[in-house]
Every structure is written in structure tokens, then in C-alpha cells.
Amino acid sequence: MISINRVILAICVVSQLPTSFCRIHQLVVENDMRKYIALSTFGFYQGGRLNVQLQNFKADPQDQNAIFGFSLDRTMNDAMNPYLDSHPDRCLLQEPVHSEHEAAIIYFIMDLSEKVMKVNCSPEWNGIHIYKSLNEIPVASLKQALVGSGNILMQTRKKRDVEEKDDFNTSPCSKLHLPITVQVDSKGVSSYNTSFVMTISSNAEEGLYNLYFHNCPNYNPNKQVNLNFEIQITEENVGNFLSAGEMPLPALYCTMAVLFLLSGAFWVFLLRQSKHPVFKIHYLMAALVFLKALSLAFHGMNYHFIERLGVHLATWAVLYYIAHLLKGALLFVTLVLIGTGWTFIKHVLAPRDKRLFMAVIPLQVLANVAEIILEESEEGAREHRAWRDVFTLVDLLCCGCILFPVVWSIRHLQQASATDGKAATSLRKLKLFRHFYIMIVCYIYFTRIIVYLLRITVPFQYGWLDEMFREMATYVFFVLTGYKFRPAAHNPYFSLPQEEEENQVITESGITEGVVRVNLRNKSTPNLTEVSQQESEALLDQREGSHDYD
Structure with missing residues (x-):
């Protein structure tokens, strides 16, 4: 196992991307002056x-009586840590282990004066x-760990500590001590080294493990260390470097990549075969679908190599x-363009729309950069939490910004339906953008x-499952958006009830206030506003013929 670790470390060092x-x-x-440092979260089978x-390990100022560790x-899901939530002002390592919470917990307390790390765990x-x-x-313990039988360490400890049975039942690992080595440099400053390895040897020990390092002196406001x-930290399941909840992700990402790719190809086929105007x-929209497919494919390859080697390969990571x-x-550019009604309502972006683009695009780039930094940095790094907050804030701002153009388009269509002579057409588009607004809100919320x-x-x-539902929700949103805004002359989605079309207000200001549209046509009379292509050509020929006599 040591040789494998060295090989993986060598790959990380020679990689162009950071070893994180x-x-x-x-x-x-x-x-670092934090009270505690969240080091890692990993699901073990x-x-x-x-x-x-x-x-x-060095503490400044040095105090051999200070408590670190x-x-x-172990929990069953990724909810907030119950012990940290219940002890916000006290160091966990100074509290007795008990079973008032659902989580099982182990303390590794560094005793610098005795040069040992004491282990204590809940019942x-x-x-x-x-x-x-x-x-x-x-070797026997490794074999039994794989099949889930036997408990070599605990059986040995029971034989050795039979006279201390009462204490052992309170904390089954309270007698376990791990060595700490000390090194002193030329300036007389001591540094400490220690390590531990834990194996998951039964089904009862499976779960989501959260590892924290605690700086107990810093809980005292008058003393900072x-x-x-x-x-x-090396975490692995049997032949797999992915957490238990991440193991299906490579197959999931690759499957969704194929689905988006096929859908993009079908969309391009529809555009090429369409007899209606294509904008x-x-x-x-087609380019967005293909980029989404490529992103998922590269993401799946990344996870595949993590699963096999424990590292990202630089090529797939960069791609x-x-x-x-x-x-x-x-x-976000596509959603804003659709929301502003570009090519559907107007062919030129207004200055207000351009200012929105100038705000949304940099925000979205910043959000993506923050997400990349989060994946590169370690969970315990100080900047990790800061970049996570930046990503959350900027992402929500971007989601809010894409709603504004839809609201503007809805307001514009409401005014147009009340003032111009094309109330039915404006109302059809108004209904479309209202539904598009609801789709965006549902997509963001989900x-x-x-x-x-x-x-x-x-x-x-x-x-x-959260990644699966996120990708499926994105796919459904893409499909619905493509369906609503597909190139079509008479989209069934635009149809309105006849009664609603007949009783629309023409204007709400001026001398025509309160005037309503009255249907003067007999229901059996054909719609005079719908002129066929042959009729329009005949009208043009007739108009040209009339000019010949001028």
C-alpha cells in the first residue's frame, strides 16, 4: 500500500495542476487561528x-499543557455536524463522549507532555x-475487515484489559494510545509528528465520516494560539478512491452527456428540416446543448480517473x-436573450438589455471561477469557505438577474396588447413569456x-441522487425551453380561447378608454386576418398591376 501511495503522490507532483x-x-x-478546521468528509463502505x-505540528506560543487533536x-447523511452545532462555545475534546446524538464520535487528543495521542470514543x-x-x-485483520468478520484489535484489548472491564464498557477505546515523535530545530522550536490508520471492518461501521482538527486554546477569547x-489524508474504499455517495457519478455523467449529445443532434436536425423561420x-440553444454534453463527458472522465488512481489527470481537468x-x-446569455424577446419580440437589444449583459456575464464568470477554486482547494483551507460563500452569493445574483428581462418582456407585451391593433398576437407572446418565467423560477428553486x-x-x-436530479432537471428545462421557442409558424402553444381573444381591451388611456374589441364576424365566417401565401401573392400582383396604369 505504501508503494501505491508513493506512485499516486508522484503523479500529483508531476501533474500540471495542484496536488489538491x-x-x-x-x-x-x-x-491559523481557527477554533476548528474541517479537514474532510468521506463515505466509507x-x-x-x-x-x-x-x-x-507547531503551536505559537508553545504550551505542552494545551489541548489539540x-x-x-460518523453520521448517516450530509446534514450539519450535531456535535459542533451543540458545542459552539466549547472545545469538543474537553467534553466527555456520550451518546445523546445519533452520531458516533472518536476523539484523538494530543498529550504533548507525555508524547502520546490518546484515543477516546463514544459507546x-x-x-x-x-x-x-x-x-x-x-494481514489477518485485513482479511477479516474485507469479509466483515472478526475484530482482532478489540478481541486483543478485551484479553489485555479484562481487569478494567467497567472502564472499557464506558469507552471501548479509552486505553488506546498512539505515539507522538518530537523534532527540535536549531532555534529550539519543537515540532510534533503523529499518525493513525482506521479500517472499516463491518457493516455497522459504514457511514459518512467527518474529520476535524481542534484548537482548544482559541476557545478562550483572551488567549489566541x-x-x-x-x-x-488518504481515504479509499476497496479498490476505489471515491466516496460511497460518489461511486455512481462517472457512469451518471457519461450517460447524461450522451443524452444531451443526442438531444442536441436532434435539435439541429429539426432546425435544418424546418420550413419556418430559424433565428x-x-x-x-444548440451550441449550449453541445457544450453541456462536453462538460458532462469531461466531468465523467475526471471522476473515472479519480476512481481508479485517486487523482485528476491534467488533460481532462483542463478540458x-x-x-x-x-x-x-x-x-445565462441564452436565457437573457430569450427573456428580452430577442428575435421573438424585437431584433435590437435596448440599452437596458446591454447593461444587463454587462452585469450578468462577469458575474457568471466569477461564479464559475469560484466553483473551480472550490474543487481545487482543500476543504480545510481558509480560503475554501470564503470562495464557497462567494460562489453561493454570485450564483443567486445571476439567477435573479435572468428574471428581470422576462419581467420586462411581460410588461412590454401587456402594454402592447392594450394599445396596438395586434392584441391577439401580443397576448399569445405574453402567455408564452409568463410560462417561461414560471419555468425559470421552478428550475432555480429545484x-x-x-x-x-x-x-x-x-x-x-x-x-x-442530488447530482442526478440536478442534471435531470436541467435536461427537462432545456427540452421545455426548446419546445416552447421552437421555429414554428402556428405553434399550438400560442393558441388562445376564442372568447379571450374577442374581449380584449384595446386601450386604457385617452378617448378610447373602456372600449373593448367586438367580434363583428359570424363564427362561420373565415378568419380574415389569416391570409394564405397564395392570397398574399395575388394581392401583390394586383397592386403592381394598378401601378402600371398610373
Whole structure:
């Protein structure tokens, strides 16, 4: 296993992208004053393994009696951590472990004076497999971990600590100590190194594991301690570097890529075969679908190599980010163009529309850049949380901006239907844009709120469902938008009830206020406003003939 780790680390080093892409997480913390640091979240199946190596740990000012260490809790979904929520002002490592919450928790408390890291866990842990390094894992324990039988460590501990049975039942791992090594540099500054490995050896131990590092002195407002350390975290399931909830993602992304690609090809076929006017916006919609397909394909390849090697390959990562940036920008551009009624209502963008583009496009680029930085940076990095807040805020601003042009178009059509002589046509377009507004609101609400609620409530092994529902919602939104705005002369969607068309107000101002349109035609009389192509050609010929006699 050590040789495999070295190979993966070598791939990360020679890669053109930062090593933070690796599922072997490497985080460097410098002058950090946070009370706790969220290091990692990973879903483990039976046979999974967590390897944590802490190196060059230094605290400024140094105090060997200060309490530092890790907490590792196990939950069944991605909801908020129950222990951190219930102890916002107290350090968890200074609290006794108990079972008042659903999560099972383990404390790794660093005793710098004794040079050991003490392990303590809640009573939910009936068995636990913790070792100081990979070399300490017995072969028999590895085999039993894979089949879910046996508990070598706990059986050994029961024989060794039979005289301390009462304490053992309270905390089954309270007697486990891991060594801490000390190095002193030329300036007399001490740095500490320690590590631990945990294996998931039964179905009862499966779950979503959250790893935190705690700086207990900083919970005292009158005392602040700066931390400096390097940490390497390796998380893997059996032959797979993806979390339990991420394992189906490579197949999901590739399947959706094929679906979008086929749909884009079908859309282009419809445009080429259409006998009705085809506008530039229709080709922009086609380009958006193909970019979405490419983005999903590259994303699926990224996850495939993470699954196999634990790392992103630079080529697929760069291609994915380029496609993702272009797709995000083109998506909002297309929605704003449709919302402004470009080619459907007007052929020239107003100054107000141009100013909206100048605001939306940079915001969307910033949102995509923030999303890329989030994927590159480690969860425990200080800038990770800041960029996550930036992404959330900017994404919501972009979603709000694309609603404005639709509202403007609806208001314009309302005024047009009340003032000009083409009330029926304006009302048909008004109905179209009202439905488009509802579609956008539903799409934003589902992909931003419903999907998030789904992610934090489903069991850890079904974490891929939020991505599936997000991509399916996007596909349905694309299909409905294409259907509503497809090139067609007499779209059935535009049809209105005859009574509604007959009783529309012509104007609401001036001397004609209160005047309504009256149907002077007999229902059996054909619609005089609908002129066929042959009739229009005959009228043109007649007009040209009349000019000959002038």
C-alpha cells in the first residue's frame, strides 16, 4: 500500500495542476487561528480505510499543557455536524463522549507532555480498528475487515484489559494510545509528528465520516494560539478512491452527456428540416446543448480517473473547466436573450438589455471561477469557505438577474396588447413569456434548494441522487425551453380561447378608454386576418398591376 501511495503522490507532483486535486489530500496550515478546521468528509463502505499523517505540528506560543487533536464522527447523511452545532462555545475534546446524538464520535487528543495521542470514543463503537501506521495492520485483520468478520484489535484489548472491564464498557477505546515523535530545530522550536490508520471492518461501521482538527486554546477569547502543520489524508474504499455517495457519478455523467449529445443532434436536425423561420437564438440553444454534453463527458472522465488512481489527470481537468466556463456563460446569455424577446419580440437589444449583459456575464464568470477554486482547494483551507460563500452569493445574483428581462418582456407585451391593433398576437407572446418565467423560477428553486435539501437528508450512499436530479432537471428545462421557442409558424402553444381573444381591451388611456374589441364576424365566417401565401401573392400582383396604369 505504501508503494501505491508513493506512485499516486508522484503523479500529483508531476501533474500540471495542484496536488489538491488528489484524493490523497495534502493541506498546509500556516498561522491559523481557527477554533476548528474541517479537514474532510468521506463515505466509507466495509473494507474502507482512513490514513491520517500529521507532520511538523507547531503551536505559537508553545504550551505542552494545551489541548489539540482530532475528532472523527460518523453520521448517516450530509446534514450539519450535531456535535459542533451543540458545542459552539466549547472545545469538543474537553467534553466527555456520550451518546445523546445519533452520531458516533472518536476523539484523538494530543498529550504533548507525555508524547502520546490518546484515543477516546463514544459507546456506539462496539468495535474499532485503529493503528499507528499501515505497517501495523495485521494481514489477518485485513482479511477479516474485507469479509466483515472478526475484530482482532478489540478481541486483543478485551484479553489485555479484562481487569478494567467497567472502564472499557464506558469507552471501548479509552486505553488506546498512539505515539507522538518530537523534532527540535536549531532555534529550539519543537515540532510534533503523529499518525493513525482506521479500517472499516463491518457493516455497522459504514457511514459518512467527518474529520476535524481542534484548537482548544482559541476557545478562550483572551488567549489566541497560531497553528502550523502539514497533514496528509488518504481515504479509499476497496479498490476505489471515491466516496460511497460518489461511486455512481462517472457512469451518471457519461450517460447524461450522451443524452444531451443526442438531444442536441436532434435539435439541429429539426432546425435544418424546418420550413419556418430559424433565428440565431436557435443556433445558440444548440451550441449550449453541445457544450453541456462536453462538460458532462469531461466531468465523467475526471471522476473515472479519480476512481481508479485517486487523482485528476491534467488533460481532462483542463478540458472540463474550459467547457464548464463556456457552458455557464452561454447558458445565462441564452436565457437573457430569450427573456428580452430577442428575435421573438424585437431584433435590437435596448440599452437596458446591454447593461444587463454587462452585469450578468462577469458575474457568471466569477461564479464559475469560484466553483473551480472550490474543487481545487482543500476543504480545510481558509480560503475554501470564503470562495464557497462567494460562489453561493454570485450564483443567486445571476439567477435573479435572468428574471428581470422576462419581467420586462411581460410588461412590454401587456402594454402592447392594450394599445396596438395586434392584441391577439401580443397576448399569445405574453402567455408564452409568463410560462417561461414560471419555468425559470421552478428550475432555480429545484436546482438550488430542493437538490440541497435532498443531499443533506438522503443516506450517505445515495449522495449521487442530488447530482442526478440536478442534471435531470436541467435536461427537462432545456427540452421545455426548446419546445416552447421552437421555429414554428402556428405553434399550438400560442393558441388562445376564442372568447379571450374577442374581449380584449384595446386601450386604457385617452378617448378610447373602456372600449373593448367586438367580434363583428359570424363564427362561420373565415378568419380574415389569416391570409394564405397564395392570397398574399395575388394581392401583390394586383397592386403592381394598378401601378402600371398610373
